[in-house]
Amino acid sequence: MLDALDAGEVRRWVAACVQSLDAHRAGIDRINVYPVADGDTGSNLLDTLRAALEALLRAPSADRVDAGAAFGVAARGALAGARGNSGVIASQLLRGMAEALRGLDTIGGPDLRAALRSGARMATAAVSEPMPGTMLSVLDAAAAADGGDDLHGVASAAASAAAEALRRTPEQLPVLAEAGVVDAGGRGVVVLLDALVAVVAEQPAAVVAAARARADEPDGMETRLVTAREGGSDLYGYEVMYLLHDTDDAAADRLRDDLDRLGDCVSVVGDGDGLWTVHVHCNDIGAAIEAGIDAGRPRRIRVARFADTPSAEPQRYSRDRAVVAAVRGEDLAELFVAEGVAVLRIGTSEPDPYALLEVITGTAAAHVTVLPGDTGLMAVADEAAIRAVAAGQDVVVVPCASPVQALAAIAVHDPRRRAGDDVVAMAEAAAATRRGELVIAEADGITWVGPCRAGDVLGFADGEVVLIEPGPAGPDAVGRAAIGVVDRMLAAGGELVTALVGQAAPPDLTDTLSHYLHQHRPDADLSVHRGGQPDSLILFGVE
Known part of the structure; x- marks a missing residue:
């Protein structure tokens, strides 16, 4: 569980948002009913957060130093790439959070609460006529949640409050109640906050999302979620968006008034550094663009007709599911x-x-589960996954501190399950596998169980030294250490011991271990594999 978010964790959250929105996009797009169905809320949020992630990946190293700066980069990227009303609101949520966090190296619980409140205020200010029962109501509820001052408490309270506010949206907008749906943008807010909870809990985003679906949503909700054309009247047939440069606050206010006379769903919002995003639903496309020319210098003009049905995306992937592992040792790889x-x-x-x-x-x-073989490979896996997610691939990293945990995850992998459920099962199997290890001390040092000398055999259980067998590390000393570690691990329960034998292990080590278990732990089975890892004599997993 994280106590604070640094710049790397901020980037991990944005990547988790992209990943989760990609998984939920079809469900959010599919259930748009108010006032007419145009099915793009999930797509707009995904494109906006993907632009934020791409900005973070391209950012110079100076902007990756502290968490506040990382939020600022994400906010600017989201604003520049915002799509639709929901995208504009999401970009302003990030901008408000960035302003509250400016100059902070790390983000704790109180900082996150202040950031959510600032983000909710700025998101509301971005909309000309805020309506209850929309994503703004869900954001307000999340910002007002009280869950203590620790980071996880603040994040989980905000996510839970958002989910509850989402359920109430049909009570606030009668058209939602008539259709039996909740707000699309509000559903997107819940997805973003669930991703935040996952990052703080150091879990794959799919685990928290699946837990929310099982525990919080009533039966049948998943096929009934969300609203419309992101708001506005069906009197207007076009959506016009563009970026605006060379303007000021007064000109932006005049532009907002001009667009209000042309249509609805108007937002004219800036990033605080000279860039503005303009959005309107209207019928007179030329007038909307001319108003922008009067106010400044428009670019990246985009026009969409609501009556058009988006064409199907070309098939990008040749298979549905894959598992990738990063491991040390040729035998282990095989x-x-x-x-x-x-x-x-x-x-x-x-x-x-x-x-x-x-x-x-x-x-x-289309969906890839990554299993890093040890704690030293976690950062590599996270970086690769973030870049794959930014390119549009659904990638989940299941935390594994040892190859034995990765093997446990593979053992329960079932491609016939839904991808999210399969990730949950693999993550739970990895987390339930206790890990042990024998290494030879390279130098004198101090451990939790006392001093050691170079050449001693160190026994680890779940990352901590639990015994020291004095060197030299001959077959007898290594055998005693292996028995000691396994005996301590089985004391907490377990029915299966998996052993991965390293390059430097004595040839009769597994025979010694097997004989001991047969005599003293007959209820525990032993599974032995040649791992060939160069940095440990043997690795253990107990399930």
């Missing part, structure tokens, strides 16, 4: 390949996120 996993083999050099990205994209799969 073990994963035998299970149908695409593998990045990590050698002695520093791991490269672009090499892993190449493996991910090379699967040609």
Whole structure:
């Protein structure tokens, strides 16, 4: 559980938003009913957050130093790439959060609460005629939530309050009640906040989203979510959007008034640094653009006709699902390949996120689950996943601190399940697998259980040293250490011990371990594989 968000976690949240919106886009688009169906709210939010993520990926290193700066980059990217009313509102949410967090290296619980309140205020200010029962109502509820001062408490309280406010939207807009739906933009807000909870809880976004679907949504809700053409009257047939430069606050106010006379759903919002985004539903396209020319210098003009049906996207992927693992050791890699996993083999050099990205994209799969083989590969996996998500691929990293946890995840992988449910099952299997390890101390040092000398055998359980077997590390010393670690791990329960034998392990080590378990732990089965890992004598997993 994170205590604070740094710049890397901010970027991870935006990537999780893109990933979650991509998964929910069709459901949000499909249920637009107010006032006419044009089915683009989910798509607009996705495009807007994808623009924010791309801005973060392109940002110079100076803008990646602190969390506040990262929010500022995301807000500017979202504003420049905003699509539709919901996209404009989302960009202003990010801008408001960025202003509240300016200059902060990290973001704690009180900081996040202040940021959400600032973001909700700025989002409301972006709309000419705010209506209850829309995503603004959901944002207001999230900002007003009270969940203590720790980061997870603030994030989870905001997400829960948003979900509850979403349920109430049909009570606020009668047309929603008549159709039996909730607000589309509000549903998008819940998706964004669920992604935030996932990042703070250090879980894949799909895990929290699936938990929300199972625990919070009534039966049948998933096929009934959301509203319309993002608001406005069906008297207007076109949506006009453009970016505006070389203007000021007074000219922007005049432009807003001019557009109010032409149509509805008007927003003229800036990033505080000279760039403005303009949005209106109207019938006179030329007048909307001319008003922008009078106010400044429009560019990137986009016009959409509501009556047009978007053409189907070309098929980009040749398969639905794939699993990718990053592992150290040739034998270990072959073990994963035998299970149908695409593998990045990590050698002695520093791991490269672009090499892993190449493996991910090379699967040609729409959904990819990534299993990093140890804690040292988590950052590589996250970086590769973020870049794949920005390019439109659905990629989830399941946290694995050891190859034995990755093997446990693969054991429950079932491509016949829904992708989100499969990720949940794999993440739960990995988390439920306790891990152990034997290594030879390279130098004298101090551990949790006392001092060690170079050449001693160190036994680890779940990342902590639990025993020291004095060196030299001969077969007897290694055997005693292996028995000691497994005995301690089984004391907490377990029915299966998985052992991955490293390059430097004594040849009779697994025989020694098997004999001990047969004599003293007959209720525990032993599964042995040749891992070939260079940095540990043996790895253990207990389930």
